[in-house]
Amino acid sequence: MLETDNVKGMFWADQIAEKVSGRQVVNDSKTPSGRVHVGALRGVIIHDVIYRALKDAGRQAVFCYGNDDFDPMDSLPVYLPKEKYAQFMGMPLSEIPAPEGNGSYADYYFNEYREVFEKLGAKPKIYKMSELYKSGKLNDFIKTVLENADKIREIYKRVSGSEKPKDWLPFSVICEECGKIGTTRAFAFDGKKVKYKCEPAMVKWAKGCGHEGECSPFNGTGKGPWKIEWVLQWLNLGVTIEGAGKDHSTAGGAREVSDAIIRVVFKRDPPLEFPYEWFLVGGKKMSSSKGVGAFAKDVGGLLPQQLLRFLMTRFKPASAIDFTPEGDTLPRLFEDYDHAARVFFKKETDRDPDVSRIFALSQASEEKPKEMFLPSFPFVAAVIQVPGVDVKKVFEKHKGTPLTREEEKELKARAAFARVWLDKLAPEEAKLKILDKREAESQFKALSQAQKKALSEFAVFFEKNEDQNAQSAEIKRVCAENGIAIKDFFKAAYLLLIGREQGPRLLAFVNALDRELVVKRLEGIA
Incomplete structure (x- = not known):
């Protein structure tokens, strides 16, 4: 089992790339038992990040899924x-x-x-197990498995404590009568054929025909049973790197059983x-078939592709990710991503040496x-x-130059995600309403004389000066001259505009509003 904490100053995926040599085959797979939950995306993104790290390290690599x-x-x-699907219980999903x-x-x-993870930039080589079995590419491996059934039974018992009957064979036949594969028990192999029975009561979720x-x-x-099938995938593809969820990697778990089989039998x-x-x-x-949790398709519509990939990439594989989309999670995630971008482009610094690398590997495109x-x-x-606000003009003013085509596209995307967030997930304090004239007048009356005077003086300056640095300096001046704390100035301004003591960054916000409206509110004439 690989440890990824012992190379200081190196991102976890780069540590893996550093430890291997020669051609690498990264593999992962998924049973499509229903709508796939978002949790499954972590596996595909982790493996894709490793694949990219291998290529960045100059390794010849392929990613299979x-x-x-x-x-x-x-x-x-x-x-x-x-009423439609109960009849198919026990049959291969491909049929x-x-x-x-x-x-x-x-x-x-x-x-x-697949549509979701490809939008996230993961584009592995896809294979279907039904096609591999039907093509005959796995025949020799299957023959070896059946010929070594006694060794495999011993491995199951020794590694996982699972004791199989003496006639148990590690193979499931598709019943020639009812077409079910989950209800059959193979019990004899003569080198060419297996004998089997379709058991009526072998499993609780399907009934065999007898x-x-x-x-x-x-x-x-x-x-093969999936612990055997895992080995068949490794052998057929020549897999060199594959992770697994923690439940499969525990002592006596599926991964340990499969590891023992490939070592002992092959x-x-x-x-x-x-x-x-x-x-x-x-x-x-989350569970795909039980409908528990968020589906990958739905979450893909809630988060932009690079943000979801960023969320998956920034944590080491051994760290759990608990994503709660409600509240301020989404804004904080955007802010973290933007900070990582500024670190990557050397506009800011961070004590974490991996931030820049995380940003690079969070991009859907492999281009720089x-x-x-x-x-x-x-x-x-x-x-x-x-x-009535012109969102594009507000942010062009904020940037200081016209937006490029890509920047305008990013702004539109963020505005769309913001609307979804405000509608479904945002806390009440994030939902703003500009006070009407009567409400603003009521708030103004409750302010202290010092607050009123400071706001009025700033309003005169604000009306004629759009430079936010100069506006910031003016706020400090009027607060000092009128003997009030800057926080009390901000509190008063927010109360006049939105009826709350806190809000979005004040100067950016007031410069986005109608200037005449802001001046009147600050002067108390609404």
């Missing part, structure tokens, strides 16, 4: 009609019709997931391993990032709530 579509349907998603349109159930959900028969185990008539070394923690949404682990103006997300969220 498997559609484990030959797995049986072992649970029915809550969002699918039971079940899609909920909509043509094609298979597996392809329908895998392609939905058929007994024999068939060749080759060319897609069945599959006399090969397993791929370099690194366990990774969960990606949680609101503290909950280009420097551009990034509008503050909290300020974007504030500005779009101002009636």
Whole structure:
């Protein structure tokens, strides 16, 4: 198991790239049992980051991703009609019709997931397990597995404590009568054919038809259990690096069983391993088939691609990520991303030496990032709530020069995400309303005389001067001359404009508003 904490000053993926040599095959896979949850994206992004780090280190590398579509349907998603899909329980996902349109159930959900991770910049070489089995490419490996069933039974018992019957074979046949693969038990192999029975009560989630028969185990008539199938993937692709969720990497877990099988039965070394923690949404682990948690497709519409990738990349694999989209999580994530960009372009510094590298690997494109103006997300969220405001003009003034085409595109994207955030996730204090005349007059009456005088003096200056540095200096001057704290000036200004003691950055905000309105409010004539 790889440790990624012992090379100081080097990003975790670069540590992996530093430790290996020769051609590298990075692999990951997913069973498309339903709409794929966002947690599964962590695996694909972690492996893609490693793949990019390998290439940056000059290694020859390929990233493969498997559609484990030959797995049986072992649970029915809550969002699918039971009357239509209950009949398919136990059948290979590749042989079940899609909920909509043509094609298979597996392809329908895998392609939905693939669309999301490709937008995040992960574009691995895709393979389908059903095709590998049917092509015959796994035949020799399957034969070796069946011929060494006794050794594999011993490994299961020794490593995981799972004791299999003496006639148990590590292979599941597709029943020739009912088409189910999750209900069959293979119990004899003569070198050419396996004998099997489709058991009515072997599993709780599907009922076998009771058929007994024999068939060749080759060319897609069945599959290995997934701990065996993992080994078959490694052997067929020549996998050298593959991580796994922490539940598979525990002592006696699936990864340890598969590692032992490839060593003992095939006399090969397993791929370099690194366990990774969960990606949680609101503290909950997610399930594709149970409909628990946020689906990858939905979260892909909530966060811009580089931000979601940034969230996945910045944490070491062994660190859990608990993403709670409500509240101020999204604005803080944008601010962290923008800070990382400024560090990358050497506009700011950070004590964490990995920040610049994290930003580079967070880009959907593999091209070197280009420097551009990034509008503050909290300020974007504030500005779009101002009636009649020209958002583009506000941010061109904020930048000091016209926005480029890419900057304008980024502004529009952030404004769109801000609207979703304000509508569904933002706390009440983020939702702004400019006070009407009566409300502003009431707030002005409650201010101290010193506050009123300081605001009025600043209003005269503000009316004729648009330079925010000069405005900041003027605020300090009027506060000093009128004997009030700067925080009390800000508090009074916010109360007159939005009826709260705090709000968006004041100078940027008032310069985004109608200047005449601001002057009147500050002078108390609303």
